Amino acid sequence: MAKMFDTSLRIDAAGPRGIPIVNNLRFLRHNAWYTLDHLAAHPGPVIPLTGGNGSAVLLRGEEGARVYFTENEVFERLADGIFALPEGRPWSKMFDAVITFNGERHRRARRLLMPITHKSAMDHYGTVFAETFKRSRFARPDGEPFDMVAEFLDVTRANMLVCLLGIDVDDANVRLADDVARLLRAFQNPLVLLFRSEAAWTPHGRWLRDLASVYERLELLIERKRADDPRSDALSILCHTVDEHGDRLSTPEIAGELHGLFAAGFETTAMSMTWALLTVLGTPGPRPDTEAGLDAAVRESQRLLPTVPFSLPRRVARDIRVGPTVIPKGALAFAAPLLEHHDPASYPDPHVYRPDRWTGAKVGPYAFLPYGVGQRRCLGASFADLQIRTTLGLMRWPSLLTTEVDYVIRSGATAFPGRPVYVRTGPPAPAPGPVTGSVRRLWAA
Numbered sequence: 001m002a003k004m005f006d007t008s009l010r011i012d013a014a015g016p017r018g019i020p021i022v023n024n025l026r027f028l029r030h031n032a033w034y035t036l037d038h039l040a041a042h043p044g045p046v047i048p049l050t051g052g053n054g055s056a057v058l059l060r061g062e063e064g065a066r067v068y069f070t071e072n073e074v075f076e077r078l079a080d081g082i083f084a085l086p087e088g089r090p091w092s093k094m095f096d097a098v099i100t101f102n103g104e105r106h107r108r109a110r111r112l113l114m115p116i117t118h119k120s121a122m123d124h125y126g127t128v129f130a131e132t133f134k135r136s137r138f139a140r141p142d143g144e145p146f147d148m149v150a151e152f153l154d155v156t157r158a159n160m161l162v163c164l165l166g167i168d169v170d171d172a173n174v175r176l177a178d179d180v181a182r183l184l185r186a187f188q189n190p191l192v193l194l195f196r197s198e199a200a201w202t203p204h205g206r207w208l209r210d211l212a213s214v215y216e217r218l219e220l221l222i223e224r225k226r227a228d229d230p231r232s233d234a235l236s237i238l239c240h241t242v243d244e245h246g247d248r249l250s251t252p253e254i255a256g257e258l259h260g261l262f263a264a265g266f267e268t269t270a271m272s273m274t275w276a277l278l279t280v281l282g283t284p285g286p287r288p289d290t291e292a293g294l295d296a297a298v299r300e301s302q303r304l305l306p307t308v309p310f311s312l313p314r315r316v317a318r319d320i321r322v323g324p325t326v327i328p329k330g331a332l333a334f335a336a337p338l339l340e341h342h343d344p345a346s347y348p349d350p351h352v353y354r355p356d357r358w359t360g361a362k363v364g365p366y367a368f369l370p371y372g373v374g375q376r377r378c379l380g381a382s383f384a385d386l387q388i389r390t391t392l393g394l395m396r397w398p399s400l401l402t403t404e405v406d407y408v409i410r411s412g413a414t415a416f417p418g419r420p421v422y423v424r425t426g427p428p429a430p431a432p433g434p435v436t437g438s439v440r441r442l443w444a445a
Protein backbone atom coordinates (compact mmCIF):
# COMPACT_ATOMS: atom_id res chain seq x y z
CA MET A 1 0.00 0.00 0.00
CA ALA A 2 1.31 3.44 -0.87
CA LYS A 3 2.16 5.48 2.17
CA MET A 4 -0.96 7.37 3.22
CA PHE A 5 0.85 10.10 5.17
CA ASP A 6 4.37 11.36 4.54
CA THR A 7 5.07 12.96 7.91
CA SER A 8 8.53 14.12 6.78
CA LEU A 9 6.88 16.87 4.69
CA ARG A 10 7.17 20.41 6.06
CA ILE A 11 4.84 23.38 5.59
CA ASP A 12 5.06 26.97 6.72
CA ALA A 13 1.57 27.34 8.21
CA ALA A 14 0.06 27.34 11.69
CA GLY A 15 -2.20 24.55 12.90
CA PRO A 16 -2.91 22.44 15.97
CA ARG A 17 0.00 21.26 18.11
CA GLY A 18 0.81 17.58 18.57
CA ILE A 19 2.36 14.56 16.89
CA PRO A 20 1.49 14.57 13.15
CA ILE A 21 0.59 10.91 12.75
CA VAL A 22 -1.56 11.01 15.90
CA ASN A 23 -3.40 14.13 14.74
CA ASN A 24 -3.89 12.66 11.27
CA LEU A 25 -5.40 9.48 12.69
CA ARG A 26 -7.61 11.46 15.06
CA PHE A 27 -8.85 13.45 12.05
CA LEU A 28 -9.55 10.26 10.05
CA ARG A 29 -11.49 8.83 12.98
CA HIS A 30 -13.58 11.88 13.89
CA ASN A 31 -13.09 14.32 11.04
CA ALA A 32 -16.07 16.56 11.84
CA TRP A 33 -15.31 17.03 15.51
CA TYR A 34 -11.52 17.27 14.98
CA THR A 35 -12.17 20.01 12.43
CA LEU A 36 -14.56 21.97 14.64
CA ASP A 37 -12.41 21.57 17.77
CA HIS A 38 -8.92 22.05 16.33
CA LEU A 39 -8.99 23.49 12.81
CA ALA A 40 -11.95 25.88 12.59
CA ALA A 41 -10.19 28.60 14.58
CA HIS A 42 -7.36 28.84 12.01
CA PRO A 43 -8.19 31.21 9.16
CA GLY A 44 -6.58 29.32 6.25
CA PRO A 45 -6.61 29.16 3.26
CA VAL A 46 -4.32 26.24 4.20
CA ILE A 47 -4.45 24.59 7.61
CA PRO A 48 -2.15 21.65 8.31
CA LEU A 49 -3.65 19.05 10.65
CA THR A 50 -0.50 19.66 12.72
CA GLY A 51 1.18 23.08 12.63
CA GLY A 52 4.36 23.00 10.48
CA ASN A 53 3.74 19.47 9.16
CA GLY A 54 2.81 19.00 5.49
CA SER A 55 1.50 15.41 5.55
CA ALA A 56 -2.19 16.39 5.64
CA VAL A 57 -3.83 19.76 5.03
CA LEU A 58 -7.29 21.28 4.92
CA LEU A 59 -8.03 24.00 2.36
CA ARG A 60 -10.72 26.41 3.45
CA GLY A 61 -12.50 29.62 2.51
CA GLU A 62 -13.18 30.95 -0.98
CA GLU A 63 -9.51 30.81 -2.02
CA GLY A 64 -8.71 27.41 -0.52
CA ALA A 65 -11.84 25.74 -1.88
CA ARG A 66 -11.43 27.33 -5.34
CA VAL A 67 -7.89 26.04 -5.77
CA TYR A 68 -8.82 22.62 -4.38
CA PHE A 69 -11.80 22.10 -6.68
CA THR A 70 -10.38 23.63 -9.87
CA GLU A 71 -6.71 22.59 -9.96
CA ASN A 72 -7.50 18.98 -10.82
CA GLU A 73 -4.06 18.32 -12.32
CA VAL A 74 -2.50 19.15 -8.94
CA PHE A 75 -5.15 17.87 -6.50
CA GLU A 76 -5.56 14.29 -7.71
CA ARG A 77 -8.09 11.78 -6.42
CA LEU A 78 -6.42 9.02 -4.43
CA ALA A 79 -5.77 6.25 -6.90
CA ASP A 80 -2.91 4.79 -4.97
CA GLY A 81 -2.68 1.68 -2.90
CA ILE A 82 -5.86 1.31 -0.91
CA PHE A 83 -7.99 0.08 -3.78
CA ALA A 84 -5.35 -1.83 -5.78
CA LEU A 85 -6.54 -5.37 -6.59
CA PRO A 86 -4.47 -8.30 -7.92
CA GLU A 87 -3.98 -8.00 -11.70
CA GLY A 88 -5.24 -10.36 -14.38
CA ARG A 89 -8.54 -11.46 -12.83
CA PRO A 90 -11.94 -10.71 -14.34
CA TRP A 91 -12.70 -8.54 -11.28
CA SER A 92 -9.36 -6.66 -11.18
CA LYS A 93 -11.05 -3.40 -12.23
CA MET A 94 -13.85 -3.40 -9.67
CA PHE A 95 -12.33 -0.37 -7.92
CA ASP A 96 -11.47 1.44 -11.16
CA ALA A 97 -14.13 4.04 -11.86
CA VAL A 98 -14.70 7.69 -12.67
CA ILE A 99 -14.62 8.45 -8.95
CA THR A 100 -10.99 7.28 -8.63
CA PHE A 101 -9.58 8.24 -12.04
CA ASN A 102 -7.51 11.34 -12.79
CA GLY A 103 -6.58 13.24 -15.98
CA GLU A 104 -7.58 11.80 -19.37
CA ARG A 105 -8.98 8.56 -17.88
CA HIS A 106 -11.31 10.66 -15.75
CA ARG A 107 -12.44 12.79 -18.70
CA ARG A 108 -13.12 9.68 -20.82
CA ALA A 109 -15.14 7.98 -18.09
CA ARG A 110 -17.23 11.12 -17.45
CA ARG A 111 -17.90 11.43 -21.19
CA LEU A 112 -19.08 7.82 -21.47
CA LEU A 113 -21.18 8.02 -18.29
CA MET A 114 -22.86 11.34 -19.04
CA PRO A 115 -25.81 9.86 -21.04
CA ILE A 116 -27.17 8.24 -17.86
CA THR A 117 -28.18 11.72 -16.68
CA HIS A 118 -29.73 12.91 -19.94
CA LYS A 119 -33.29 14.20 -19.83
CA SER A 120 -35.01 11.12 -21.29
CA ALA A 121 -33.35 8.95 -18.63
CA MET A 122 -34.28 11.41 -15.88
CA ASP A 123 -37.94 11.32 -16.94
CA HIS A 124 -37.89 7.54 -16.50
CA TYR A 125 -36.14 7.80 -13.12
CA GLY A 126 -38.77 10.33 -11.91
CA THR A 127 -41.57 7.83 -12.62
CA VAL A 128 -39.67 5.10 -10.76
CA PHE A 129 -39.09 7.38 -7.73
CA ALA A 130 -42.82 8.10 -7.47
CA GLU A 131 -43.70 4.38 -7.74
CA THR A 132 -41.16 3.44 -5.07
CA PHE A 133 -42.56 6.09 -2.76
CA LYS A 134 -46.07 4.65 -3.10
CA ARG A 135 -44.80 1.26 -1.88
CA SER A 136 -42.90 2.76 1.08
CA ARG A 137 -44.06 3.00 4.68
CA PHE A 138 -44.17 6.79 4.31
CA ALA A 139 -47.22 6.33 2.06
CA ARG A 140 -49.11 4.13 4.55
CA PRO A 141 -51.17 6.12 7.07
CA ASP A 142 -51.28 3.16 9.50
CA GLY A 143 -49.92 4.99 12.55
CA GLU A 144 -47.22 2.36 13.17
CA PRO A 145 -43.83 3.74 14.24
CA PHE A 146 -40.89 2.93 11.96
CA ASP A 147 -37.24 3.95 11.57
CA MET A 148 -36.99 6.55 8.84
CA VAL A 149 -33.29 5.85 8.31
CA ALA A 150 -33.92 2.19 7.43
CA GLU A 151 -36.95 3.13 5.32
CA PHE A 152 -35.03 5.72 3.28
CA LEU A 153 -32.29 3.13 2.73
CA ASP A 154 -34.95 0.74 1.40
CA VAL A 155 -36.32 3.48 -0.86
CA THR A 156 -32.96 4.46 -2.35
CA ARG A 157 -31.86 0.82 -2.72
CA ALA A 158 -35.04 0.08 -4.69
CA ASN A 159 -34.49 3.17 -6.83
CA MET A 160 -30.89 2.17 -7.55
CA LEU A 161 -31.93 -1.38 -8.53
CA VAL A 162 -34.61 -0.22 -10.94
CA CYS A 163 -33.02 2.98 -12.32
CA LEU A 164 -29.38 1.97 -12.32
CA LEU A 165 -29.48 -1.77 -13.01
CA GLY A 166 -32.94 -2.04 -14.58
CA ILE A 167 -33.90 -5.03 -12.41
CA ASP A 168 -36.79 -5.81 -10.06
CA VAL A 169 -36.72 -5.29 -6.31
CA ASP A 170 -36.79 -8.98 -5.33
CA ASP A 171 -34.84 -10.77 -2.60
CA ALA A 172 -31.93 -11.87 -4.82
CA ASN A 173 -31.48 -8.37 -6.23
CA VAL A 174 -31.72 -6.72 -2.81
CA ARG A 175 -28.96 -9.11 -1.71
CA LEU A 176 -26.90 -8.09 -4.73
CA ALA A 177 -27.33 -4.39 -3.84
CA ASP A 178 -26.29 -5.04 -0.24
CA ASP A 179 -23.31 -7.15 -1.33
CA VAL A 180 -22.15 -4.34 -3.62
CA ALA A 181 -22.48 -1.77 -0.83
CA ARG A 182 -20.66 -4.08 1.62
CA LEU A 183 -17.52 -4.30 -0.56
CA LEU A 184 -16.40 -0.81 0.42
CA ARG A 185 -17.62 -1.07 4.00
CA ALA A 186 -15.29 -4.04 4.53
CA PHE A 187 -12.45 -1.53 4.75
CA GLN A 188 -13.72 -0.54 8.19
CA ASN A 189 -11.99 -3.74 9.30
CA PRO A 190 -8.27 -2.83 9.13
CA LEU A 191 -7.37 -6.55 8.80
CA VAL A 192 -8.93 -6.55 5.33
CA LEU A 193 -6.55 -3.81 4.26
CA LEU A 194 -3.38 -4.68 6.10
CA PHE A 195 -2.83 -8.40 5.47
CA ARG A 196 -3.31 -8.94 1.78
CA SER A 197 -3.38 -12.70 1.62
CA GLU A 198 -5.63 -14.42 -0.91
CA ALA A 199 -5.99 -17.48 1.36
CA ALA A 200 -9.71 -18.13 1.79
CA TRP A 201 -9.54 -18.18 5.60
CA THR A 202 -8.09 -14.65 5.90
CA PRO A 203 -10.34 -11.55 6.09
CA HIS A 204 -8.75 -10.24 2.86
CA GLY A 205 -9.18 -13.61 1.10
CA ARG A 206 -12.84 -13.80 2.16
CA TRP A 207 -13.36 -10.25 0.92
CA LEU A 208 -11.82 -11.13 -2.47
CA ARG A 209 -14.25 -14.07 -2.73
CA ASP A 210 -17.19 -11.72 -2.06
CA LEU A 211 -15.80 -9.34 -4.65
CA ALA A 212 -15.55 -12.13 -7.25
CA SER A 213 -19.12 -13.20 -6.51
CA VAL A 214 -20.44 -9.65 -6.97
CA TYR A 215 -18.45 -9.32 -10.18
CA GLU A 216 -19.89 -12.54 -11.61
CA ARG A 217 -23.46 -11.41 -10.93
CA LEU A 218 -22.82 -7.98 -12.48
CA GLU A 219 -21.08 -9.54 -15.49
CA LEU A 220 -24.13 -11.71 -16.14
CA LEU A 221 -26.42 -8.68 -15.95
CA ILE A 222 -24.20 -6.66 -18.27
CA GLU A 223 -24.05 -9.41 -20.88
CA ARG A 224 -27.86 -9.73 -20.78
CA LYS A 225 -28.30 -5.98 -21.19
CA ARG A 226 -25.92 -5.91 -24.14
CA ALA A 227 -28.00 -8.59 -25.87
CA ASP A 228 -31.29 -6.80 -25.05
CA ASP A 229 -32.86 -3.82 -26.85
CA PRO A 230 -31.88 -0.40 -25.39
CA ARG A 231 -33.96 0.69 -22.39
CA SER A 232 -34.02 3.70 -20.07
CA ASP A 233 -32.12 2.24 -17.11
CA ALA A 234 -28.55 3.43 -16.63
CA LEU A 235 -26.99 0.01 -17.21
CA SER A 236 -28.74 -0.39 -20.55
CA ILE A 237 -27.61 3.13 -21.52
CA LEU A 238 -24.00 2.30 -20.62
CA CYS A 239 -24.11 -0.98 -22.54
CA HIS A 240 -25.35 0.77 -25.69
CA THR A 241 -23.37 4.03 -25.51
CA VAL A 242 -20.69 4.50 -28.15
CA ASP A 243 -19.12 7.97 -28.27
CA GLU A 244 -18.24 9.97 -31.39
CA HIS A 245 -14.83 8.22 -31.61
CA GLY A 246 -16.43 4.76 -31.50
CA ASP A 247 -15.23 4.33 -27.91
CA ARG A 248 -17.31 2.31 -25.42
CA LEU A 249 -16.95 0.86 -21.94
CA SER A 250 -15.93 -2.80 -21.68
CA THR A 251 -17.74 -5.24 -19.38
CA PRO A 252 -15.15 -5.03 -16.55
CA GLU A 253 -15.20 -1.23 -16.87
CA ILE A 254 -18.99 -1.12 -16.59
CA ALA A 255 -18.85 -3.42 -13.54
CA GLY A 256 -16.34 -1.02 -11.92
CA GLU A 257 -18.54 1.98 -12.68
CA LEU A 258 -21.69 0.27 -11.37
CA HIS A 259 -19.85 -0.50 -8.16
CA GLY A 260 -18.69 3.14 -7.92
CA LEU A 261 -22.16 4.56 -8.64
CA PHE A 262 -23.71 2.32 -6.02
CA ALA A 263 -21.08 3.16 -3.43
CA ALA A 264 -21.40 6.88 -4.14
CA GLY A 265 -25.14 7.12 -4.52
CA PHE A 266 -27.06 4.69 -2.34
CA GLU A 267 -26.49 5.66 1.30
CA THR A 268 -25.69 9.32 0.50
CA THR A 269 -29.13 9.89 -1.02
CA ALA A 270 -30.90 8.07 1.81
CA MET A 271 -29.07 10.16 4.40
CA SER A 272 -29.76 13.42 2.59
CA MET A 273 -33.46 12.57 2.75
CA THR A 274 -33.09 11.66 6.42
CA TRP A 275 -31.45 14.98 7.36
CA ALA A 276 -33.98 16.92 5.29
CA LEU A 277 -36.94 15.20 6.95
CA LEU A 278 -35.41 15.48 10.42
CA THR A 279 -34.88 19.23 10.09
CA VAL A 280 -38.42 19.76 8.79
CA LEU A 281 -40.04 17.64 11.53
CA GLY A 282 -37.74 18.92 14.27
CA THR A 283 -38.59 22.57 13.59
CA PRO A 284 -41.83 24.01 14.97
CA GLY A 285 -44.14 25.80 12.56
CA PRO A 286 -45.67 25.10 9.15
CA ARG A 287 -44.21 22.41 6.90
CA PRO A 288 -43.10 23.22 3.34
CA ASP A 289 -46.14 22.97 1.07
CA THR A 290 -44.86 24.32 -2.25
CA GLU A 291 -42.13 23.18 -4.62
CA ALA A 292 -40.10 26.30 -3.80
CA GLY A 293 -40.58 25.77 -0.07
CA LEU A 294 -39.44 22.16 -0.29
CA ASP A 295 -36.46 23.12 -2.41
CA ALA A 296 -35.40 25.69 0.19
CA ALA A 297 -35.87 23.17 3.03
CA VAL A 298 -33.74 20.56 1.23
CA ARG A 299 -30.96 23.06 0.51
CA GLU A 300 -30.99 24.35 4.05
CA SER A 301 -30.68 20.83 5.49
CA GLN A 302 -27.85 20.05 3.04
CA ARG A 303 -26.10 23.22 4.19
CA LEU A 304 -26.64 22.71 7.91
CA LEU A 305 -26.10 18.94 8.18
CA PRO A 306 -24.13 17.97 5.07
CA THR A 307 -24.30 14.27 4.25
CA VAL A 308 -20.78 14.41 2.82
CA PRO A 309 -19.09 16.91 5.17
CA PHE A 310 -15.62 16.53 3.59
CA SER A 311 -14.59 16.26 -0.02
CA LEU A 312 -13.04 12.98 -1.11
CA PRO A 313 -9.33 13.31 -0.26
CA ARG A 314 -6.80 14.36 -2.92
CA ARG A 315 -3.06 13.78 -3.25
CA VAL A 316 -1.00 16.88 -4.12
CA ALA A 317 0.90 16.06 -7.34
CA ARG A 318 3.39 18.99 -7.21
CA ASP A 319 4.27 21.86 -4.87
CA ILE A 320 1.60 24.53 -5.13
CA ARG A 321 1.29 27.99 -3.57
CA VAL A 322 -2.10 28.85 -2.09
CA GLY A 323 -2.14 32.34 -0.55
CA PRO A 324 1.06 32.69 1.46
CA THR A 325 1.58 28.92 1.85
CA VAL A 326 3.32 26.36 -0.34
CA ILE A 327 1.66 22.94 -0.01
CA PRO A 328 4.29 20.27 -0.63
CA LYS A 329 4.00 17.52 -3.24
CA GLY A 330 2.76 14.32 -1.58
CA ALA A 331 0.49 16.00 0.98
CA LEU A 332 -2.98 14.57 1.50
CA ALA A 333 -5.51 17.39 1.05
CA PHE A 334 -9.16 17.89 2.01
CA ALA A 335 -11.79 20.58 1.61
CA ALA A 336 -14.59 20.86 4.15
CA PRO A 337 -18.12 21.71 3.02
CA LEU A 338 -18.87 21.41 6.74
CA LEU A 339 -16.83 24.57 7.41
CA GLU A 340 -17.86 26.43 4.26
CA HIS A 341 -21.55 25.80 5.04
CA HIS A 342 -21.15 27.28 8.53
CA ASP A 343 -19.15 30.34 7.53
CA PRO A 344 -20.95 33.41 8.95
CA ALA A 345 -19.59 35.52 6.06
CA SER A 346 -21.75 33.48 3.65
CA TYR A 347 -24.58 32.55 6.05
CA PRO A 348 -25.57 34.89 8.90
CA ASP A 349 -26.45 32.85 12.03
CA PRO A 350 -24.95 29.80 10.34
CA HIS A 351 -26.15 27.28 12.94
CA VAL A 352 -29.79 28.30 12.65
CA TYR A 353 -32.08 26.29 10.35
CA ARG A 354 -33.71 28.95 8.20
CA PRO A 355 -34.94 27.74 4.78
CA ASP A 356 -36.08 31.27 3.92
CA ARG A 357 -32.44 32.34 3.65
CA TRP A 358 -32.52 30.66 0.21
CA THR A 359 -35.27 32.92 -1.14
CA GLY A 360 -33.54 34.95 -3.83
CA ALA A 361 -30.19 34.07 -2.25
CA LYS A 362 -26.89 34.42 -4.12
CA VAL A 363 -24.08 32.44 -2.55
CA GLY A 364 -20.56 32.17 -3.92
CA PRO A 365 -19.64 29.09 -6.02
CA TYR A 366 -17.54 27.63 -3.17
CA ALA A 367 -19.91 28.38 -0.28
CA PHE A 368 -22.50 25.63 -0.94
CA LEU A 369 -20.89 22.30 -1.71
CA PRO A 370 -23.21 19.36 -0.97
CA TYR A 371 -22.07 17.79 -4.25
CA GLY A 372 -18.66 19.43 -4.62
CA VAL A 373 -18.08 21.73 -7.61
CA GLY A 374 -16.21 21.86 -10.93
CA GLN A 375 -15.22 19.02 -13.24
CA ARG A 376 -15.46 16.48 -10.43
CA ARG A 377 -18.86 17.62 -9.18
CA CYS A 378 -21.02 14.68 -8.16
CA LEU A 379 -22.07 12.87 -11.31
CA GLY A 380 -25.33 11.78 -9.68
CA ALA A 381 -26.36 15.20 -8.32
CA SER A 382 -29.37 15.64 -10.62
CA PHE A 383 -30.42 12.01 -9.99
CA ALA A 384 -30.17 12.59 -6.22
CA ASP A 385 -31.90 15.98 -6.34
CA LEU A 386 -34.83 14.60 -8.32
CA GLN A 387 -35.09 11.57 -6.02
CA ILE A 388 -35.06 13.67 -2.83
CA ARG A 389 -37.59 16.19 -4.13
CA THR A 390 -39.92 13.55 -5.61
CA THR A 391 -39.89 11.44 -2.44
CA LEU A 392 -40.31 14.30 0.05
CA GLY A 393 -42.70 16.12 -2.29
CA LEU A 394 -45.16 13.19 -2.21
CA MET A 395 -44.99 12.85 1.55
CA ARG A 396 -47.72 13.69 4.06
CA TRP A 397 -45.35 14.79 6.80
CA PRO A 398 -45.14 12.09 9.51
CA SER A 399 -44.67 12.83 13.25
CA LEU A 400 -41.20 12.66 14.76
CA LEU A 401 -40.95 10.29 17.73
CA THR A 402 -37.18 10.20 18.36
CA THR A 403 -35.52 13.42 19.44
CA GLU A 404 -31.99 12.39 20.43
CA VAL A 405 -29.99 12.28 17.21
CA ASP A 406 -26.23 12.05 16.77
CA TYR A 407 -24.34 13.10 13.65
CA VAL A 408 -22.00 10.16 13.01
CA ILE A 409 -19.69 9.93 10.01
CA ARG A 410 -19.24 6.39 8.71
CA SER A 411 -16.23 5.28 6.66
CA GLY A 412 -14.92 8.85 6.91
CA ALA A 413 -17.44 9.96 4.31
CA THR A 414 -21.20 9.81 4.93
CA ALA A 415 -23.05 11.31 7.92
CA PHE A 416 -25.68 8.99 9.47
CA PRO A 417 -27.82 9.42 12.57
CA GLY A 418 -26.11 7.30 15.25
CA ARG A 419 -29.33 5.39 16.07
CA PRO A 420 -32.73 4.71 14.49
CA VAL A 421 -34.95 7.79 14.14
CA TYR A 422 -38.59 6.76 14.63
CA VAL A 423 -41.49 8.50 12.94
CA ARG A 424 -45.12 7.59 12.44
CA THR A 425 -47.67 8.42 9.77
CA GLY A 426 -51.39 8.96 10.38
CA PRO A 427 -52.91 11.43 12.84
CA PRO A 428 -50.28 13.85 14.20
CA ALA A 429 -48.56 12.86 17.46
CA PRO A 430 -48.14 15.50 20.19
CA ALA A 431 -45.27 17.89 19.33
CA PRO A 432 -41.95 16.26 20.28
CA GLY A 433 -39.44 17.99 22.53
CA PRO A 434 -36.56 19.77 20.82
CA VAL A 435 -34.04 17.61 18.97
CA THR A 436 -30.98 16.89 21.12
CA GLY A 437 -27.79 14.86 20.58
CA SER A 438 -24.62 15.74 18.74
CA VAL A 439 -26.51 17.21 15.73
CA ARG A 440 -26.83 20.22 18.04
CA ARG A 441 -23.16 21.04 17.54
CA LEU A 442 -24.13 22.02 13.99
CA TRP A 443 -27.80 22.91 14.38
CA ALA A 444 -28.64 25.38 17.15
CA ALA A 445 -32.06 25.18 18.82
Ligand code: HEM
Nearest residue numbers: 099264265268269272308311312371372376378379380384
Ligand atom coordinates in the same frame (compact mmCIF):
# COMPACT_ATOMS: atom_id res chain seq x y z
C1 HEM B 1 -27.58 13.34 -1.93
C2 HEM B 1 -26.80 12.38 -2.41
C3 HEM B 1 -25.39 12.59 -2.81
C4 HEM B 1 -24.44 13.40 -2.26
C5 HEM B 1 -24.59 14.30 -1.05
C6 HEM B 1 -23.25 13.25 -3.06
C7 HEM B 1 -22.07 13.93 -2.84
C8 HEM B 1 -20.93 13.80 -3.61
C9 HEM B 1 -19.69 14.47 -3.36
C10 HEM B 1 -19.47 15.46 -2.23
C11 HEM B 1 -18.82 14.07 -4.31
C12 HEM B 1 -17.36 14.42 -4.40
C13 HEM B 1 -17.01 15.79 -4.73
C14 HEM B 1 -15.51 16.01 -4.59
O1 HEM B 1 -14.86 15.46 -3.71
O2 HEM B 1 -15.02 16.77 -5.42
C15 HEM B 1 -19.49 13.13 -5.17
C16 HEM B 1 -18.91 12.52 -6.25
C17 HEM B 1 -19.53 11.58 -7.01
N1 HEM B 1 -20.83 11.14 -6.88
FE1 HEM B 1 -22.19 11.82 -5.56
N2 HEM B 1 -23.48 12.35 -4.06
C18 HEM B 1 -24.78 11.93 -3.96
C19 HEM B 1 -25.44 11.06 -4.79
C20 HEM B 1 -24.89 10.41 -5.85
C21 HEM B 1 -25.58 9.49 -6.72
C22 HEM B 1 -27.06 9.14 -6.60
C23 HEM B 1 -24.66 9.03 -7.61
C24 HEM B 1 -24.84 8.05 -8.75
C25 HEM B 1 -25.97 7.55 -9.15
C26 HEM B 1 -23.40 9.67 -7.33
C27 HEM B 1 -22.22 9.48 -8.04
C28 HEM B 1 -21.06 10.19 -7.84
C29 HEM B 1 -19.85 10.01 -8.63
C30 HEM B 1 -19.67 9.02 -9.79
C31 HEM B 1 -18.91 10.88 -8.12
C32 HEM B 1 -17.49 11.10 -8.64
C33 HEM B 1 -17.47 12.19 -9.70
C34 HEM B 1 -16.07 12.45 -10.28
O3 HEM B 1 -15.09 12.25 -9.57
O4 HEM B 1 -16.01 12.89 -11.42
N3 HEM B 1 -23.56 10.49 -6.26
N4 HEM B 1 -20.78 12.99 -4.73
